Amino acid sequence: xxxxxxxxxxxxxxxxxxxxxxxxxxxxxxxxxxxxxxxxxxxxxxxxxxxxxxxxxxxxxxxxxxxxxxxxxxxxxxxxxxxxxxxxxxxxxxxxxxxxxxxxxxxxxxxxxx
Amino acid sequence: xxxxxxxxxxxxxxxxxxxxxxxxxxxxxxxxxxxxxxxxxxxxxxxxxxxxxxxxxxxxxxxxxxxxxxxxxxxxxxxxxxxxxxxxxxxxxxxxxxxxxxxxxxxxxxxxxxxxxxxxxxxxxxxxxxxxxxxxxxxxxxxxxxxxxxxxxxxxxxxxxxxxxxxxxxxxxxxxxxxxxxxxxxxxxxxxxxxxxxxxxxxxxxxxxxxxxxxxxxxxxxxxxxxxxxxxxxxxxxxxxxxxxxxxxxxxxxxxxxxxxxxxxxxxxxxxxxxxxxxxxxxxxxxxxxxxxxxxxxxxxxxxxxxxxxxxxxxxxxxxxxxxxxxxxxxxxxxxxxxxxxxxxxxxxxxxxxxxxxxxxxxxxxxxxxxxxxxxxxxxxxxxxxxxxxxxxxxxxxxxxxxxxxxxxxxxxxxxxxxxxxxxxxxxxxxxxxxxxxxxxxxxxxxxxxxxxxxxxxxxxxxxxxxxxxxxxxxxxxxxxxxxxxxxxxxxxxxxxxxxxxxxxxxxxxxxxxxxxxxxxxxxxxxxxxxxxxxxxxxxxxxxxxxxxxxxxxxxxxxxxxxxxxxxxxxxxxxxx
Numbered sequence: 035x036x037x038x039x040x041x042x043x044x045x046x047x048x049x050x051x052x053x054x055x056x057x058x059x060x061x062x063x064x065x066x067x068x069x070x071x072x073x074x075x076x077x078x079x080x081x082x083x084x085x086x087x088x089x090x091x092x093x094x095x096x097x098x099x100x101x102x103x104x105x106x107x108x109x110x111x112x113x114x115x116x117x118x119x120x121x122x123x124x125x126x127x128x129x130x131x132x133x134x135x136x137x138x139x140x141x142x143x144x145x146x147x148x
Numbered sequence: 149x150x151x152x153x154x155x156x157x158x159x160x161x162x163x164x165x166x167x168x169x170x171x172x173x174x175x176x177x178x179x180x181x182x183x184x185x186x187x188x189x190x191x192x193x194x195x196x197x198x199x200x201x202x203x204x205x206x207x208x209x210x211x212x213x214x215x216x217x218x219x220x221x222x223x224x225x226x227x228x229x230x231x232x233x234x235x236x237x238x239x240x241x242x243x244x245x246x247x248x249x250x251x252x253x254x255x256x257x258x259x260x261x262x263x264x265x266x267x268x269x270x271x272x273x274x275x276x277x278x279x280x281x282x283x284x285x286x287x288x289x290x291x292x293x294x295x296x297x298x299x300x301x302x303x304x305x306x307x308x309x310x311x312x313x314x315x316x317x318x319x320x321x322x323x324x325x326x327x328x329x330x331x332x333x334x335x336x337x338x339x340x341x342x343x344x345x346x347x348x349x350x351x352x353x354x355x356x357x358x359x360x361x362x363x364x365x366x367x368x369x370x371x372x373x374x375x376x377x378x379x380x381x382x383x384x385x386x387x388x389x390x391x392x393x394x395x396x397x398x399x400x401x402x403x404x405x406x407x408x409x410x411x412x413x414x415x416x417x418x419x420x421x422x423x424x425x426x427x428x429x430x431x432x433x434x435x436x437x438x439x440x441x442x443x444x445x446x447x448x449x450x451x452x453x454x455x456x457x458x459x460x461x462x463x464x465x466x467x468x469x470x471x472x473x474x475x476x477x478x479x480x481x482x483x484x485x486x487x488x489x490x491x492x493x494x495x496x497x498x499x500x501x502x503x504x505x506x507x508x509x510x511x512x513x514x515x516x517x518x519x520x521x522x523x524x525x526x527x528x529x530x531x532x533x534x535x536x537x538x539x540x541x542x543x544x545x546x547x548x549x550x551x552x553x554x555x556x557x558x559x560x561x562x563x564x565x566x567x568x569x570x571x572x573x574x575x576x577x578x579x580x581x582x583x584x585x586x587x588x589x590x591x592x593x594x595x596x597x598x599x600x601x602x603x604x605x606x607x608x609x610x611x612x613x614x615x616x617x618x619x620x621x622x623x624x625x626x627x628x629x630x631x632x633x634x635x636x637x638x639x640x641x642x643x644x645x646x647x648x649x650x651x652x653x654x655x656x657x658x659x660x661x662x663x664x665x666x667x668x669x670x671x672x673x674x675x676x677x678x679x680x681x682x683x684x685x686x687x688x689x690x691x692x693x694x695x696x697x698x699x700x701x702x703x704x705x706x707x708x709x710x711x712x713x714x715x716x717x718x719x720x721x722x723x724x725x
Contacts (some may be wrong), residue, residue, distance in 0.1 A: 046518035052524045 036062040041071045041085035042113075051084070068092035075104055079088065081082075087114040087125070095124050102129050183245040186288050191239060191250060195232040197280070197698065198259075199225060210273065212266050220266065224259075231255055249288050253297060256281050258594045261304045269312035270332060278305060278336075279343050284345030287354075294351075298344035302337035309333055328391030342400045383480075385458075388465055390474040393418045393427060405458065405481045407450055422460060423448075424476060430462050430475060445482065455488040498687060518546035570693075570715060571609045573647050574600045577639055580618040584626075593632025596622070600638040605647050608715035613688045621651045621708055628706060645714035646694075652707040658700040 037098035038060050042048045048064045056063045063080070065071045068089055075083070083101055094112045101110055112125050205211050206221040238248045260277040267274055278301040286294030309329065385402035389395050395418050398410035406421055413420065419427045426444050433442055442462040447455050460479040464472055493509055523543045532540060581598045584590055625635045633654035642648040689696045693713050700706035
């Protein structure tokens with residue numbers, strides 16, 4: 035069973051994402067803090083990390099950097115509701131596996147229903 | 149001061165020995181004209197005096213009958229006429245006026261001496277002629293001329309008297325005591341010098357006064373001209389009125405600003421120009437108590453319907469004694485300033501709303517993501533009846549709608565964050581137009597015409613944002629044509645090398661109020677709009693240092709013009725996407 039670590043400072047988002055991923059048959063661990071995420075990463079090995087970019091203590095990109103130091107081969111996915119190209123480039127440069135945003139989808143929608 | 153004056157006048161009267169003729173000819177200064185006038189006056193008056201005085205003397209038989217072989221009076225008459233004619237000739241030729249003066253003085257001295265010698269010398273009534281010569285030489289040649297004249301007179305007089313007394317000339321008067329003679333000669337010489345001195349003094353004073361007067365007249369003229377120039381050149385409209393409000397001055401700027409001709413409004417009531425309200429306001433203030441200028445601003449509708457925002461400043465027009473004569477009304481066309489001010493206020497408003505929007509959007513977005521995500525998880529997990537599934541769909545759809553609204557909000561809040569590079573606009577417009585044609589909102593009665601006047605033009609910008617601008621404007625244009633119509637999109641190069649793009653529709657147009665609120669957030673002319681679309685367009689254009697303007701007429705349609713500045717040389721080298 036693939037193991038995933040979910041990091042988001044919003045517990046509600048964390049909750050539905052956890053349920054959703056569990057429904058898909060994954061072993062999901064969650065945390066609302068990037069620091070805690072790093073500790074979990076040191077204790078246990080995960081196949082994948084999904085993290086929000088915007089978090090109060092440590093940003094997703096910083097978490098990505100730290101995580102890559104610990105386990106360079108881990109799949110790291112950043113999610114955000116507030117996309118910007120700079121953070122995307124930044125994330126990719128630091129070895130993010132993917133960069134998902136609802137914004138590109140939303141933009142297409144905005145172009146068809148403005 | 150008299151020394152300077154003299155020097156200056158001499159320099160001008162005596163053009164210098166090197167090129168006297170040419171310079172004198174060329175130098176028709178006022179000073180020369182003055183000398184010319186003096187010479188003429190001299191020629192005429194001495195001719196009259198000689199002819200009249202001598203002939204009168206002849207009648208009274210005070211003159212000797214003959215001078216040598218010619219009759220005495222005839223000799224003088226002829227000499228006077230000949231000299232006068234010669235002087236006139238010289239005067240007419242305008243050559244060396246000061247030389248002419250010396251010549252005349254010399255000739256007069258000689259004639260007077262001749263006269264005195266032949267009219268009983270020491271007892272001659274014509275001795276006073278010497279005084280006349282001294283006076284006019286002092287008037288015309290100044291101090292030195294007068295002193296030289298006086299000295300010459302004294303020498304000639306004493307010489308002629310001495311010779312007659314010594315019997316060198318046969319028809320002399322009765323001889324007198326040598327002491328009396330010496331006394332008389334020195335008395336006369338004293339008289340000559342006194343007159344010379346007095347004449348010089350008076351003439352210097354006269355010149356001084358004259359120069360002052362001229363200087364003052366000049367400065368008055370200069371001031372008048374300056375005044376006129378100021379009034380006509382000043383870029384503010386300037387009106388003066390009397391107490392009753394009748395216009396007395398209406399400068400050219402006032403003509404331009406009010407589009408009224410000064411000839412039409414002069415001597416008419418000022419209310420027609422500044423309005424009844426301001427005039428009442430002017431009259432309600434006591435300018436003697438309240439010295440601050442009265443300020444007033446209002447919109448004026450021009451004859452062609454154009455509106456101008458004029459700012460007035462009214463000051464009382466007072467005489468020296470503090471008596472009120474009327475009013476000075478200065479005004480300026482502040483339309484542009486007002487417009488810029490409004491633009492700035494709008495921008496500030498936008499920025500404030502943007503900051504607020506960003507805050508709200510972030511606060512809404514996170515719970516919204518949870519709601520939508522949870523709903524989606526639920527729907528995938530549950531097997532729902534059709535009715536329940538519809539409700540679930542509503543949740544998802546409405547979440548999407550809310551998300552879209554937040555999306556717009558965020559877009560509005562931070563358009564500047566998007567990276568910019570070289571963007572080709574014509575292809576961008578083609579994309580938009582293709583996208584439009586495949587859009588459900590475009591119906592059969594709509595036609596979209598893309599008319600690029602150029603093959604391509606690149607500017608520095610963000611293609612996504614610019615596409616959004618084009619899309620939003622096209623969409624608005626289509627919505628403005630619910631009954632169908634034509635949307636014409638044009639693109640051309642602006643004068644400075646930037647791009648000019650217009651979206652012209654044949655739709656419902658806008659009222660004045662709608663136009664004023666066009667770029668304000670949450671003011672949608674359409675029932676379904678969020679009112680953010682054009683605010684976003686405005687923000688994006690602002691961020692691209694572009695401009696957006698529009699013309700609209702209710703029932704006729706709207707034309708929105710975009711201007712995007714040319715890309716700077718540095719950004720041209722940037723990679724093209």
